[in-house]
Amino acid sequence: MKSGKLYIENIMKNKKVCIIGTGYVGLVTGTCLAELGHSVICVDNDVEKIKKLQNNIIPIYEPGLKKLVLQNSKKRKLSFTTEIKEGVRNSDIIFIAVPTPQKKNGEADLRFVEKVSREIAKNIDKYKVIVSKSTVPVTTSKRIRETIKAYCPKFVTFDVASNPEFLREGTAVKDFFNPDRIVIGIENKKAEKIMRELYRPIKAPIIITNIETAEIIKHASNSFLATKISFINAVSNICEKTGANVEEVAEAMGMDKRIGKLFLKAGIGYGGSCFPKDVEAFIYTANQHNYDFKLLKAVQEINQFQKKIFIEKIKNVLWILKGKRIGIWGLSFKPNTDDMRNSPSIDIINVLLKEGAIIQAFDPVATEKAKEIFKNKINFKSNLYQAAQNADVLLILTEWDQFKNADLQKMKKTLKLPIIIDGRNIFSPQKMKNLGFDYYSIGRKYEKN
DSSP: OOOHHHHHHHHHHHHHEEEEEHHHHHHHHHHHHHHHEEEEEOOOSOOHHHHHHHTTOOSSTTTTHHHHHHHHHHTTTTEEOHHHHHHHHOOOOOEEEEOOOTTTTTBOOOHHHHHHHHHHHHHHOOEEEEESOOOOOOTHHHHHHHHHHHHHHHTEEEEEEEEOOOOOTTHHHHHSSSOOEEEOOOOSSSHHHHHHHHTTTSSSSSEOHHHHHHHHHHHHHHHHHHHHHHHHHHHHHHHHTOOOOHHHHHHHHHHHHHHTTTTOSSOOOOOSSSSHHHHHHHHHHHHTTOOOOOOHHHHHHHHHHHHHHHHHHHHHHSSSSTTTTEEEEESSSSSOOOOOTTTTHHHHHHHHHHTOOEEEEEEESSSHHHHHHHHHHHEEOSHHHHHTTOOOOOESSSOOOOHTOOOHHHHHSSSSSSSSSSSOOOSSSHHHHHOOOOOOOOESSOOOO
16 A cells, blocks of 8 residues: 555646746746646747746746756756647646736736637647636636637537636745645536645645636735735824834734734835736726725825835935935845836836936846846946945835845945935834934834934
8 A cells, every 4th residue: 555645646747737828927836836746838939938948047036946947847847838739738737827917997908818718729639627827807717718618629628727826926936835725716526626636735725616706816815915015004104294113003913813914014015016916907807897996996096105205205305316326225026036017116216217316226136127127227236335335325125135134334334425215114213323324214203313
């Protein structure tokens, strides 16, 4: 009789998985499924990206990902191709992980999902489970089913499932193997059994729902987290006006088990590829079903307002921005990622440039992607001290650990004036005052020497 471990490993070897789309979600999901023991083919129509992946060049920065890609490619558990037919024909489970960008009206653009569904239909040759992994509005999986059914051979049967991802950029690999829960929306027991077997090695609650519920869970979760961020940012503004400390407020709030401490960190607002898009898409979905989601509209307004407040801080400190040299620490929307999508730094820097400021910036990993956005409009520096060199003020826009551990005495000598405006509250106001800095942060008392 086989041991439990060997039995699980044997099950894993029998799973053949195709991931269509090798963005953050697709590449991490495919790589981690291969690490579990599955045979995974990742498909993308971006020829250059696939060439890089085939040559072990990882197009995104994500801690721990490169190591897993290399070792699973070497084991032949993970491969990359531009041929969707190859992926579909050689798999039992197909994940759709293509982009769902936002249209101007807030609606999710599902043209890539529709196109991939057609391609799957043209190449499907036997029963498979087609899983929506992309963040999509409710009823999208129904559309996927209708599309595949319309274009696939009449003798082929298949099931559609929804398996939303909850990966955080910067900790995506860890999140995959240690999730709070796995949500699976399915149509029948057959598909449920296959999906349960796929995730069997992961010790986490599996939530089985109908497909529509699974689709809403993702948008509802991200929208609620965005709401927590905007709430504490709104509170931070009241704290500044009254002399209270938002971090102490957040700490006390977070001790209440009904509230929790996560996502109660005041700053310059949320960014990234998920929160802004998902909040907007959920508002649009609500409108389509005749519900005015006023709460989420306020969440958006507060998030935008937070950047305006930060810019006003800069103007109040420097008075005139034209010709002022401004050092910036951090460009990515959060630490441990090179993702610049919807980063608050973009809007803030663009305003400063429009006002005639001279920008010199440093980010540990996002510089190349930032160059694609700003071109030669700002000076990119190779380390944090160069970014502060002879600057009239230093702005902190991303809370990288490297910044928290900086030599502050050295930095003080590097700056033209010892002024820091901290959009992420990474330093203690009292400590900075003791060191001789004029230090401004979010929702905490200004410390000026």
